[in-house]
Amino acid sequence: MSIDKKVIEYIANLSRIDLDESEKEMFVNQIGDILSYIEKLNKLNTDNVKPVTHTVNINNVFREDILEPSFSPDIALFNAPSKMGVFFKVPKVIE
16 A cells, blocks of 8 residues: 555544644655555465464463451551541542
C-alpha cells in the first residue's frame, strides 16, 4: 500500500488533528518506511516458528494459596481518621 499526502490528510481528519504541509510530508515518509518494513517482515518464512505470547521465555510464579488469619476490625481501624462501628467512614462522594 502506498501512502500519499491525501491518505495522511484523511487520517488526520479522522483523528481531528491539524497538520501543516511539512508535517504531512514527514508522515508520508515515516508511514511509508513503516509499511515497507512490514512488507519485508511479511516475506519471512515463519512456518516452523511457534507462536509466543511473550518475547522472553518466562513462567508465572504463584505462591500457594494458604488460608491465614486476617486483621481484626479493631486493628484494621486503629489508625482510621474516622470510623463508624466496624467500617471506615469516608466523605460522601455522590450527591
